[in-house]
Amino acid sequence: MxxxxxxxxxxxxxxxxxxxxxxxxxxxxxxxxxxxxxxxxxxxxxxxxxxxxxxxxxxxxxxxxxxxxxxxxxxxxxxxxxxxxxxxxxxxxxxxxxxxxxxxxxxxxxxxxxxxxxxxxxxxxxxxxxxxxxxxxxxxxxxxxxxxxxxxxxxxxxxxxTSGVGLHKRGYRDLVGIAPIKETLASALLLMSDFYWERPFVDPFCGSGTLVIEGAKIALNIAPNLQRKFAFNDWKNFDKSLYDLAVTEARDKEKRDRKIDFCGSDIDEKAIKLAKRHAIRAEIADKISFIRRDVKDFVPSSPRGTIVTNPPYGERVYDIREAEECYKNLGKALKGYDGWSAFVITSAKSFPKYFGRKPDRERKLYNSNKECKFYYYYSKKENGND
Ligand SMILES: C[S@@+](CC[C@H](N)C(=O)[O-])C[C@H]1O[C@@H](n2cnc3c(N)ncnc32)[C@H](O)[C@@H]1O
Missing domain, CATH: 3.30.2130.30 (VC0802-like)
Incomplete structure (x- = not known):
C-alpha cells in the first residue's frame, strides 16, 4: 500500500x-x-x-x-x-x-x-x-x-x-500593502530581467518590499520556500527524510556572505514600514535597505544597475494622471544613466509615452487577473559609465 x-x-x-x-x-x-x-x-x-x-x-x-x-x-x-x-x-x-x-x-x-x-x-x-x-x-x-x-x-x-496553499505564500509577508504583487510573479519578473546579484538593484515603487526581498533571495541563492510548510509535510506516507535532504541542499547552496546593493523606495511611509517588517521576517533585513522617497527625487547612485518595478497603474488608489506623472519622473531620473536597465509591469498603455522611450521588448502578463505589459528597457552600455 x-x-x-x-x-x-x-x-x-x-x-x-x-x-x-x-x-x-x-x-x-x-x-x-x-x-x-x-x-x-x-x-x-x-x-x-x-x-x-x-x-x-x-x-x-x-x-x-x-x-x-x-x-x-x-x-x-x-x-x-x-x-x-x-x-x-x-x-x-x-x-x-x-x-x-x-x-x-x-x-x-x-x-x-x-x-x-x-x-x-x-x-x-x-x-x-x-x-x-x-x-x-x-x-x-x-x-x-x-x-x-x-x-x-x-x-x-x-x-x-503536494504544495497545499499556493507557493506565493512564502511565509514572510503577513500584512497587505497597496496592490502587492504576488511573490511568484515578482520572482518571475526578476528572472526575466537582466537582474544579477553584482548589479545594484532598485525598486522605486517598492510598496511592501516584495521585489526587493525576492530579488535579494535570488541574489543570495536562498531557496524561496524554506519558511513554509507544504501539504506533503503532513503525509505519513511521504518519506520525511526526502524533505530534510532538500532543506539541507538548500541551506548548503546559500550565499549569504555576498555583498549586494539592493534598495526599495516608496512615497508612502506606511509601505516602507511594512517592507522593513517583511525583510526582517524574511531574515534578510541586514542585506537590503528601504527608504521613503518620491520617485521624482530618485537619482541612481551608481553608473549601472537594474530596476524591476510595479508602479501605480492609475486604477485604484492613484488616478491615471498621478501614475503617468510617476512614469515621467522615472524616465527623467534614468536619463543619461545608460548603464541602467528598467523592467516595468503595468496595465497602463501610456507607460512608454510618459517614460519617454520605446521599449526594447514587451510581453503580455497577468497581475491579479489584470492584463498587463512587462516592458523591457535594456541598458545602453553593458558596464555603465565606469
Ligand atoms: C502597485 S504598488 C507596488 C506594490 C509592491 N510591488 C508590493 O508588492 O507591495 C505601487 C506603489 O507605488 C507607490 N507610489 C505612488 N506614487 C509614488 C511616487 N510618486 N513615488 C514613489 N512611490 C510612489 C505607492 O505608495 C505604492 O506602494
Missing part, C-alpha cells in the same frame, strides 16, 4: 504557473536537473520522484503549485468520468483515514458542471478505497489530501496537490 510516494518510485509531476511565465518555470526546472515537456495551459509536466516533489516545492520561485499526476483520460459523460477515476490505484496515495478534498475546473468540455464532477470523482475514490481497505466507510478523520481535476476539451487530468 501507498508505495508510489516511496523514494525512487517514478512519478509524473505537474507544475502549474501563471500564464506567461511558463518558460521561466521551465528554465528553473532545468537548473534543478529536471528537463520537462513544453508547457500546456500553464502546466509543465516531467518525470520525477518524491525527492523531486520536495525539491520543486522548496526551490521553484515562479511556480504556483506542485502536483502528482494520477491519471489522464477522455470523458464526455459522467459514466466515463467515474470509470476513469476508478482506474486510479488510490490506495497507492491515500491512507485509510485520509480526509479527501476534491476540487477542479471544467473548460471547453461536454462535462461542465464542476460540482457534479466533484461528487462523481469523490464517489469513485471512496468506492475504490472502501473496497481496498475492506471497510464499510472511510472515517476521513486523518490528514488532508487534495485531489484536483481539470477537464479541458473533454480530457480529464487527476492530480494530487
Amino acid at each position: 501507498m508505495e508510489n510516494l516511496a523514494q525512487g518510485e517514478k512519478l509524473n509531476i505537474i507544475i502549474t504557473c501563471a500564464s506567461g511565465v511558463e518558460r521561466t518555470v521551465k528554465t528553473e526546472l532545468e537548473r534543478l536537473g529536471y528537463p520537462s515537456a513544453p508547457a500546456i495551459n500553464g502546466a509543465i509536466e516531467f518525470e520525477g520522484d518524491s525527492l523531486a516533489v520536495a525539491r520543486c516545492n522548496i526551490f521553484l520561485r515562479s511556480a504556483d503549485r506542485v502536483y502528482i499526476k494520477l491519471a489522464s483520460f477522455s470523458a464526455e459523460t459522467f459514466d466515463q468520468l467515474f470509470d476513469g477515476a476508478s482506474e486510479v490505484r488510490w490506495q497507492d496515495y491515500l491512507p485509510k483515514n485520509a480526509k479527501i478534498i476534491v476540487n477542479g475546473k471544467c473548460v471547453k468540455s461536454k462535462l461542465f458542471a464542476v460540482s457534479a464532477c466533484q461528487s462523481i470523482i469523490k464517489k469513485a475514490i471512496v468506492n475504490s478505497l472502501t473496497r481496498t481497505y475492506k471497510v464499510a466507510r472511510l472515517s476521513e478523520m486523518g490528514t488532508e489530501y487534495a485531489v484536483e481535476f481539470w477537464v479541458f476539451k473533454d480530457k480529464v487530468t487527476l492530480m494530487l496537490n
